[in-house]
Amino acid sequence: MNPQLCLKMIITVWSTSFVVSVILCTLTVNLPRCGNNRLEHFLCELPAMVKLACIDTTTVEMSVFALGIIIVITPLILILISYGYIAKAVLRMKSKAGQRKAMNTCGSHLTVVSIFYGTIIYMYLRPGNSASKDQGKFLTLFYTIITPSLNPLIYTLRNKDMKDALKKLMRLDHESKKLKKNWNS
Known part of the structure; x- marks a missing residue:
């Protein structure tokens, strides 16, 4: 990828995100709110804000969906x-070890993509009144905190040194529990 293409992609993504954010925020903020409503949510999420309208x-909701x-x-499809x-390229590789390594890498990536896009799609591409408030809170928490937190964990567990250190830590924990059990007996 050359720097010009990279710059064009960045400008496209940022400008599209900005325009969509302005449109959705304007639509949501201009909705009338009746009475003294309390937002029962962690963040001022768009679906939660829309539910406060009278x-x-x-x-x-159709604009948000579209x-x-x-x-x-679109990014998910890409x-x-x-x-x-x-x-297709991996399957053409002659080395089975190379195929396995490439599939492991892709598996980690697809795990993160599935978790992130799964929650986002469920959160934003469903009918407005189809989920409870608690479900919306959970999904918001999931894709804003849990998914980014799991991301490094998923990728580091692929690292051989990390796997070995984790196994060693688990063995030490198991041995210390056995020692403690024997000590108390």
Whole structure:
């Protein structure tokens, strides 16, 4: 990839994200709120804010859905297409060890992509009143905190040195529990 293409991609992603954010925030902030409402959420998430409106929010929900398809599904499709090309190239490799190593790497990546996109799709591409408040809180927590926290863990567990250190730590823990049990007996 050359620097010009990289710059064009960055500008496209940032400008598209900015425009979509301005559109969705404007639609959401301009919804009338009746009475003294309390937002029962961790963040001012768009679905939670839309639920506070005291008018029919079908137009806003349809706009969120349409923009969500563009913003969420398009990158996911591009990622899956690129993984299709990667899988095709890996299957043409002659070395079984090389194939296994490449598939392990892709497996880690696809795990992270699946967790992230799965929660985002469920959060933003579903009907407005189909989930409970607690479910929305959980999904928000999941894709903003848990998924990014799992990301380094998923990738480091692929590292042989990390695996060996973890096994050693587990053995030490097991041995110390046995020693403690024998000591108390």
